[in-house]
Amino acid sequence: MARSTTSYLVPLGLFLALAALLFYGLSLDPRKVPSPLVGKPAPAFSLESLTEPGTQISSDILKGRVSLVNVWASWCPSCRQEHGELVRIARDSDVQLIGFNWKDERPAALEMLSRFGDPYTLSVFDPDNQAGIDWGVYGAPETFVIDADGIIRHKRIGPIDGKVWAEEILPVVRQFSPKG
Amino acid sequence: MSSNYLIGNTLRSAARAGALAGVLVCTGAGAYTLQEFTFDSPAQERTFRDLTGKLRCLVCQNESLAGSQADLAQDLRKEVYGMLKEGKSQDEIITFLVDRYGDFVLYQPQIKPSTYILWFGPFVLIGVGGWLLLRALKAKKGEPEPETTAAESVRLHQLLAAAEPQDQAK
Numbered sequence: 001m002a003r004s005t006t007s008y009l010v011p012l013g014l015f016l017a018l019a020a021l022l023f024y025g026l027s028l029d030p031r032k033v034p035s036p037l038v039g040k041p042a043p044a045f046s047l048e049s050l051t052e053p054g055t056q057i058s059s060d061i062l063k064g065r066v067s068l069v070n071v072w073a074s075w076c077p078s079c080r081q082e083h084g085e086l087v088r089i090a091r092d093s094d095v096q097l098i099g100f101n102w103k104d105e106r107p108a109a110l111e112m113l114s115r116f117g118d119p120y121t122l123s124v125f126d127p128d129n130q131a132g133i134d135w136g137v138y139g140a141p142e143t144f145v146i147d148a149d150g151i152i153r154h155k156r157i158g159p160i161d162g163k164v165w166a167e168e169i170l171p172v173v174r175q176f177s178p179k180g
Numbered sequence: 181m182s183s184n185y186l187i188g189n190t191l192r193s194a195a196r197a198g199a200l201a202g203v204l205v206c207t208g209a210g211a212y213t214l215q216e217f218t219f220d221s222p223a224q225e226r227t228f229r230d231l232t233g234k235l236r237c238l239v240c241q242n243e244s245l246a247g248s249q250a251d252l253a254q255d256l257r258k259e260v261y262g263m264l265k266e267g268k269s270q271d272e273i274i275t276f277l278v279d280r281y282g283d284f285v286l287y288q289p290q291i292k293p294s295t296y297i298l299w300f301g302p303f304v305l306i307g308v309g310g311w312l313l314l315r316a317l318k319a320k321k322g323e324p325e326p327e328t329t330a331a332e333s334v335r336l337h338q339l340l341a342a343a344e345p346q347d348q349a350k
Contacts, residue, residue, distance in 0.1 A: 033238060033282055134280060138252055139239060
């Protein structure tokens with residue numbers, strides 16, 4: 001009798017485990033593709049400044065302190081959605097925010113910054129996706145957390161809001177900030 | 181009355197067909213073609229088609245780089261084209277993209293420890309299932325048939341005797 005009970009329970013248990021696994025799969029967002037760049041040095045670039053045409057900015061600006069590199073474009077609605085939070089982060093925290101303007105047009109990008117505020121310490125301009133490919137960018141907004149040694153520590157795909165900042169990004173920033 | 185109605189109807193469907201054709205032509209005009217890429221040899225063009233068919237567009241995830249209209253796909257096609265022109269091999273190009281975008285750009289992921297489950301998991305499951313099935317079948321075979329009791333064999337003979345004449349009547 002006990003044998004037949006277990007012989008029914010084992011397949012049922014296996015079925016439930018599989019169902020739970022598949023159900024968990026439904027909650028994953030297929031747009032979030034893990035980046036192979038996390039843990040590796042940030043790809044080098046030399047791009048024109050968005051705000052000062054003619055000036056080149058190189059990836060050396062990422063050395064020496066923790067930075068957020070925020071990939072954005074004026075045509076991207078989610079970027080507009082997160083913009084207010086970026087302005088707040090720039091004001092309230094001491095992390096360096098680098099704007100990575102991606103596949104955009106300069107006048108439209110500058111207009112967005114003048115209308116909604118410019119949270120970026122520096123903005124690089126990549127209209128032709130030169131550096132974007134090296135960074136594995138496939139959609140805006142994306143945000144990379146880079147430590148003081150220039151190593152990518154985290155990649156956020158999708159907009160940042162207060163909750164994402166507090167729970168997902170700030171802990172990484174704290175972890176890699178020099179103590180003291 | 182009815183002919184008027186018919187003419188009106190015909191005109192209306194003609195207008196609709198025209199509008200539809202317009203839409204089709206407009207979307208067709210934006211379609212990507214290979215014309216902007218010129219190849220050194222037919223073999224290079226084949227390699228290009230082969231590669232872009234194997235690589236996934238990350239924006240429209242169910243489309244290959246060859247088939248996608250997404251802007252990013254066009255950037256990556258140009259990148260692949262540029263690398264082919266430089267004489268890079270298929271493997272070098274694939275490694276370049278995987279290093280930046282991850283295994284996800286490949287429709288057929290490479291075989292390595294992190295993809296072992298993906299590649300071999302189904303065969304392991306089939307093996308385990310087959311083994312369980314064989315074991316269950318063997319266990320069933322080993323069980324002795326229960327002996328018929330005296331009462332059962334009497335009833336069996338009665339039933340057989342009752343069934344026979346009917347069969348012959350047919």
